[in-house]
Amino acid sequence: MTTDIPRVERAVREVSTAPAVATLEAVAALAGVSKSTASRVINGSPRVTEQAITRVNAAIAQLHYVPNRAARNLVRRRTQMIAMVIPERTAAFFADPYFAEVIQGAAMYASTTDYTLTLLIESEADAEKTHRFLQSGSVDGALLLSHHSSSATYLELSRSLPVVFGVRPVDDLEFEAHTVDVDNVAAAAIATQHLVDRGRTRIATITGPLAATAARDRLAGWRSTLEAAGLASGSASESALELVEEGDYTPASGAAAVERLLARGLPFDGLFVASAQMASGALSVLREHGLSVPGDVAISTIDNNSFSTDTKPQLTTVDLHTSEKGAEMVKALLQLIAGEAVERETWIPIELVQRDSA
Amino acid sequence: MTTDIPRVERAVREVSTAPAVATLEAVAALAGVSKSTASRVINGSPRVTEQAITRVNAAIAQLHYVPNRAARNLVRRRTQMIAMVIPERTAAFFADPYFAEVIQGAAMYASTTDYTLTLLIESEADAEKTHRFLQSGSVDGALLLSHHSSSATYLELSRSLPVVFGVRPVDDLEFEAHTVDVDNVAAAAIATQHLVDRGRTRIATITGPLAATAARDRLAGWRSTLEAAGLASGSASESALELVEEGDYTPASGAAAVERLLARGLPFDGLFVASAQMASGALSVLREHGLSVPGDVAISTIDNNSFSTDTKPQLTTVDLHTSEKGAEMVKALLQLIAGEAVERETWIPIELVQRDSA
């Protein structure tokens, strides 16, 4: 009503727009009841007559009425919104199918509820902003995919807002967080055991960045499986436990890691790679060196995504059911918001998918 | 203050919660001004004294005040939220780095504004639900990444809500949509021309699903480049224009497509593949057949992502600046919402990235 352009635009709008958004008042009037009754019908209150219900519903249909979210949220002190917080760095590495899958699973599940999922990119530079947003009551709860910020910060956050973590916080026993995760030790153990079952006796591994718990867990799963199978013996220098190289989850790092492994001259006939991305990189290098897979080296890995099926041979891997994890995170959060009891830890089931690399 | 359960819950909250959320009223009181003035300061109104400003800001800081979004949205008739609509099928194929990149770019940009991006998965089964949501005033605008639904439906939508498309709607001239896209014809032409410049004379192509405009555009770019270079001559059966196979953007389909190309027995020394994903699949097959790249067959493609760098040799490709596209979509939408004039079509610049495959 002030500047010129908007005025014109509004006029145009008024003409071209679909019937102005209906209000509760209009519905009530059309149905011949009070706003109170109309509202009760809408919210499924049991204290209304059949007749009121039908009439209100008819009015709603006729008017294409949809409750105004802001008004409803204001009085309910709810926003019907939850946030998925992902660190900026992760966003940049969105190429990693892992995060995309979690987010997809979460978004899919959320879309079946009447909660809305918003993506919150936490800039490393201004994590404060994210926290302010979360504290401002803009969302009813938050999903944290990782926590580059200090655990303390998040502890604080989780005290004023329902929060579900997608990774276990670094051994902070005081931390009463709710988490939905996968048993990484077991995943690695299953993949490694498969190699053992295939008769491999010198099983090497390529790990993820060992700064992260998940990578360390996978390393531990590999090691304990070798020990249990009696494949960890030998002098220190020739023990299979020596066959460890670290990567950063990218294909290139996987390739570099096998190169190093090969350069060390220690023989190995099995290789557990902590991620399919790295495995695909490792696989090419092995073949370049004239090594056959699974003939000379059997490979098993973790993550059932395009990286495990785009290779030749396709990779035997452990499916972490990642999009299910995203869904479960949302589910747990909504229960928390509803005040229901939720297990401190939810473990997503994992599963070996046998293909051709081992 | 009324029902029992809430009362208890509130009590619990009060104890465990960080300082109860401050309200405008509290800020005003602490600052010794009216809510009106406090509100003006918060909203940057010029009609306030310096003194008022400093006192209100001090109060805000002290109380950690953050405006309640619902209340603000209610009165402003704004939600400060925009939705990114992606069809369910796309969500499932989230593995395709393309969508992940667009979304990431959009989320990143949005996070620098005070708009919130929500991911809306449009179920094929219940597209109605999505439309209801969009029409309900829950968001101020929508970003459409693709449109499996009829153009008509979206045309209708775009009449009641600012909408920005990420793909050009199928030649619907009446359709006054705003779109942010890339010039696919040019992208293909650049990639193909590079092959021509490298001295290749029989240049084949692997297209995306030709049902989509983008795939047809890329095919057209390839064709016109060959024609312009005089490489399209010859009898129909041996014209390079015959060297076309269709894929579906997955690596496997790229592999299958070259197999068919090879099976036809027509020689080719250049190959333009419409996506890096397909190119990676095609590349392996070529090498399996003992063909060297770029020696025997030079390859150029489109999309600068992990698929173009994880191969050996790495792929010469056209960078579509996909995450920039996501950002530009948000930018255009926010301008539309603000009532500013926006170009009907925004073209994202593209760029040849020369690597080793051609």
Next chain:
DNA sequence: CTGAAAGCGCTTACAG
């Protein structure tokens, strides 16, 4: 420049 007041569109005790 500032405050009192109205109102955004709902929900929900309260009193029939």
Next chain:
DNA sequence: CTGAAAGCGCTTACAG
């Protein structure tokens, strides 16, 4: 079962 009324927390003409 139902309606009148209050109130959720803001913003913004309106009248100083």
